[in-house]
Amino acid sequence: MNKTLRDLLILAIVFGGIWAGIAYLPIVWKAPDLTISKEQEQKLGDILAEKSILAEWENINNQYPMADSAIRIITRRLLNQIDTPGYNYRFYLLRDSTINAFTIAGGHIFIFEGLLKFCETPEELAAVLAHEIGHAEKRHIAKKLTKELGLTLITTILGGGNDNMAKEAGKILLSKGFDRKYEEEADQYSINMLEKAGISPYKLASFFRRLDENGLSYNKNLEFMMTHPHHDTRVKDILSHQTPAKFKEIPFKLDWEGVKKSLDE
């Protein structure tokens, strides 16, 4: 054999062998974790909630005890489906007619008054909140924080940076939606959670549909879950889910119309 060809073959076999050998080893290669820790996320969420969101919007839980109580009943049932919740979840009702809900970090979930009024049943609100819990539990928030704010800004805010910094960080977060992949993951999470909680997962699809049918009006500076595109595909994905035969719907025993009315009083 030509010696040049032989040498080339030796190189190809040695290095190709290393590649193939490692590729077929039964090892699970974990990527370096570049997200912030849960503790950091919790602390950052507390700061952003206080300095950014609650400074911008009025928290009206205390003013509307009926609505507050309904939210507690709905969220308790949802959270009971998680073995060990990743965060100490807190749900805030905010004064704003926009149909929207969002989670910022560390289990702080915000519900606009407009969303509560738009939901025809408590199950619809439960579906939306399950989706938001999904974002938190799947650590989408931690990834979004790292991506949108960068580790330097996060460290500065955590280290006690000024209030304006936290305010701006909050605005940046609110103006950016989740990647489509994360929306689908959160949908999937909410489907499972709703099913366990005795709530039909199709409520999420019907909610999206009604949202589209009603011609969504929203604040253009906010890019939350409701304003996120791809509703059609997401509706199809949710509807393609088959609930198990033993699934039994357990309706909330709430005077939903009364809850909605109480917000106008």
Place this chain on the structure above:
Amino acid sequence: MYEEKYAPLPQPHEISSREKEDAMGAYLMMFAALGVGLPLPMINLLAAVIYYFANRKKSRFVHFHALQSLVSQLPTTVLNAIAVIWTFSFIFGEGNEINIPDADTVLPNFYMGYIIMVLVVNLFYLIFSIVGASRAYHGRFYYFLFFGRISFQYVYSLKNKMYEPKDAPMNLPPR
């Protein structure tokens, strides 16, 4: 057989210090490019190409080492570039998406095999380059597997007329 195809090999004492230094420089170009803050694989390759064309006519000895350094760097550069592109493809998804890996992110074994293979290739390349530089400085030949042979065959082949003087007067023995 050898005499028919290739020019005679110079012995260490026949090679000038300048030639030895130039030959060593071919391997050290890579470190020089890194030293000035150019870790991009393509820049290293560019440096090697420039060095090769600037020095190849000095002597067969210098030409051989410069060519060996250049041709061994070619596949290394291509492998490194693929590794960089492949890695970036994980970070940047569709559109403007950036994937931040978390504790649950698993990397494909096929990709990790490639990355480790590329690291080994670079390690070999580094070791061989250092040894090559040292040997060249002492006026010695050092043949990398495959690349040494093809470089030698090209540079020392009698078909390579680069070193034959053109239109220069020739000294001849008495007739």
